[in-house]
Amino acid sequence: MTAVLSQTPATAKAAPLILLMIIFIDGLGTALLLPMLPMLLDPGDPAGVVFGSAPTAARTAGLYGVLLAGYAFAMMVGAPLLGALSDRIGRRPTLLLAVTGSVAGYALSTWAVSVGSVGSVGLLIAGRLLGGTFAGSVPVAQAMLVQTPDSAMKRIGWVMFAMTAGFFTGPALTGILLAAHTPGASLLLPLQVALTLSVLCLLMAFLLPSTPAPAATMGSSLIRQVLNGFTSPATRRPLFALLWLQIGWNLFYQYLPWMLARQSQTVGSISLLLTVVGIGMCIAFIWVAGALQTRYPAPQIARAAIPVLVVSCALLAATLDNSLALVFGALAAIAYGVAYTALIGHALACEQSSLRGTVLGIAASLAAGAAAVTALLGGIIGVWGNLLLASLSVAALALSWVILLLGRDRDE
Template sequence: MKNVLLIASACLLGILSTVGASLPYPILPPLFANAAAGDSLTHFLGLPPKLLFAIALMVNPVGLLIGTATLGSLSDRYGRRPLLLTTALGAALGHMLTAWALAIRSYPLFLLARFCTGLLEGNGSIVRAMLAERLQGMLRNQALSWLNGSFYLGWLVGPLLAGLTIGWGLTVPFYVAAGFLLLGALLVTLALEREVKPAGAAWWQVARERHAFNLLRHPGLRTLFGVQLAYTCGVTAFYEFYPLWLVEVGHYGTRAISLANVGMCGVMTASSLVAGRQNRDDPLRRAAWLAAVVALAIATLGTGKLWIGLVGIVAFGLPHAFYNAIVQVWAADRFSDHGQGAVMGLLSTTFCLANIVMAAVGAVLTLVDTRLVLVLGALMTAWSATRMRAWARVPASDPATDPGRDGGAAQ
């Protein structure tokens, strides 16, 4: 019963932590693509609306990058409960600030609010670490897979919530998101036991000395970081710019984008329910094959054909769900000596860094053609598939040649 409550609490927190982050995806593209002249939000400093849109996409992942790089390690030190409670309450305030910025049409305040919200919503690594350290064997594999499904469900519910509530006003979805996060804070209070804060270094010293990027000193984790960064660059290019692609190619509005997102995230959520099952095949070989399929799905948008792109958008969810389940479980097993919070934080941080990189690249490429950034993303994911395939061929029994065998892990 204790494990059931733990898994249920983690999955609910996973949903709540991504609902707010995914809200702007169907809201911002129509807002900036159909910007009216003179609007201080969409024509800030006279800059092109597409450029402002790309910056608006990038600032939230910048906050996420900092949050995910430090929150996992801080929770290793100070406990999961206080960090989850603080971040949930803070993110709720961030969404309220976002709504206010939209109401007064302030682009700088909007950026600040999205940055702060991202900083505090980088708590997914804490939830993953909580499951990875308290569960074992097949149950842990399934729990991490179900948690992934909860994150995917949040990406479904957020845009769907935006589509259903946008009719009542541009700010309403963000106030609703704040309410969900307050509910998440209540859940943390009820579900997790109070933890005693240990004596020792101040939190900023722990954040500086034990952030996720410190793991890159170890060769195996450096290799994982490079492969995962290439993969997630493709994935984030897809996430960030397929809504804009739908606006330009299919003339979609917020509600239509939300429906397309429902199809994709529905497939991801359903797939995650079975993605954690045991398989005798080499995990890196399976991950490489799945990454290649993900690259193909992203590449369909490069055709510029609406129906082909829609098939690719929905189909993307199946291989991506299985890929995440495989890589997270493999990393939790292989690098557990470094601390589950730090390892899961590195995986989450890689995703955030990819968001920033592709938003910056997309800010330039979309001024020419939105398809360019999508095709580039597909190529990067395909490259990661080839690197994982090569990694899988290295003899796992030889720590000197296998980058996944981190000889310094136990130091």
């Protein structure tokens, strides 16, 4: 089946904007909850979730990790299955299913805080796991937007821009909503906003035009279809390169504030650098990646962008204590955005269009898995200092480049 949206000219023209709005709201809703997790798990705050027994500091920290990593691991499982399902039953039905699951996850999380009884922690964890499992709306929306390999990088850039903008807007909105929060005051408002936004996503999804029915029913199971997409000789190399790119970048980016704090940087300096990195990624996604695609093939772009990323991250790690960090941070962010988008375009160009949802779902799964693993392991690695953390990050990025170089002849 193809992912081409076929309805009236008006609905077909509005469909990309609707999809990008859904992705933006999904990212905003997900990030909206992150700043308030410490308050939700604070045993001294009556407005948070209720523990069944007196919690220790270790237990509270462990639950915080479970809520963060659990969502990512659930997405790692759910995203490729939803992507593969969209190749079978169509993009729009699968998108509706994914957004409905997200609504249920937010509803369960909101209920967990509102009931205020023993067992609320379990409900909150269940809500996060449910939301993560159905967080496959992004790869399905990507499959609807990416109609041909020629348009892949440009439209994937749009998707990543919408998602990045949502992730940056979410915490800011939470800060506004809870600006006057005091211990014991209600924490429901951000959760209610997230639930309302997810319902809005569902309503917007119903406005999307239908997609063509699958050309034929695939005989293999969904799991087998996902495994075939990952192990296919055509897609294996760009997907493996993407995995190591994500591991390297996440390890560096997630612990960048920690590394800066070790250099005695102020909160203002840390926020400024992270803002510059965010702006750099947005520029790469919305403009640079698409502009490069019009001149060069995706594999060539990826092979050029990753070395720039490697060098930029190394120089950024070496200049965290001075203003040059802003320059290298911006350069690293742009290089990452271009490399990520190019690798997705490379993988899509290697696979038939009827399996586009499967490939994009696998890519989302790899990104979620890399984020979860680096979040858990980075703290252990970081104990040994910034040098080891930055070195392993750069090594992972370099490995991504080597994987691409091994198949250079087949790409040309």
